[in-house]
Amino acid sequence: MAAQKLRLALIQFTVGSDKAANLNKICSLVKQTCLDHKPNIVALPECCNSPFGHEYFNEYAESIVDGPSVKMFSSVAKENKIFLVAGSVPEKGNDGKLFNTTTVFNPDGNHISTFRKVHLFDIDVKGKFSFQESKTLTAGDSLATFSAYGWKIGLGICYDIRFAEMAQLYSRAGCKLLIYPAAFSMATGPYHWEILTRGRALDNQCYVAAVSPSRCLTASFVAYGHSIVVNPWGEIVTKADETDKTIVADIDLNYLEEVRETIPISKQKKTEVFEKFQKEI
């Protein structure tokens, strides 16, 4: 039986260039968040131990089996008795390849899920902004979920949120909450961040949480901030501005089911028509 309600906390903070200082900050922020709000699940931003940028990925990358960051995440989850969605870190794989990777820990400190960013952030907003994450990183090749108190939860990282089919697959697999550690750019965030998070939630009639670092104007990549939780009706439950902020939301299975009964799109979907069209194209 799934818990009717879960409390989710998203910690938006300023990620600096000192890895040890970032990890210490995570320890104390998670502890304080747990004392203040008693959440069941705590989520951190994309690249939570390292600045976001090609010049950093290799230097900051580490093993997600026994590197210092995962060891710290495990003890933080255990000490605070939470599920910790540990943002993402630059991962050095066995073959020396670099990935952008989310690790998840349960309240016993066990590493229970791993997701490597599938869609790398390769964009070119002409004359304004361009980034080619694939210059240094390798894409993941699988999706990942985890279970917390009977809720199935799907994972993506930042740019992955643009791929509606990925969220739909998670939803079809029974996910009721999608969590995206993220760091949207200033060229796209103001235009797309809210629409995408609300869109994924509305399409799939599930909760969506996206957690960003704070906006740091002196960083080489300036993140949009605005961490957010959206409900299955597509409404914003809570959101941050661009500064250091912890946001907390109670997510509710009864409410999710009510929305799905009110507008029963998953029952009404004409899969056979889609399949017929797919054969025609």
Ligand SMILES: NC(=O)CCC(=O)C(=O)O
């Ligand atoms: N870190 C990222 O993947 C950035 C994604 C982003 O800014 C976007 O517009 O998409």
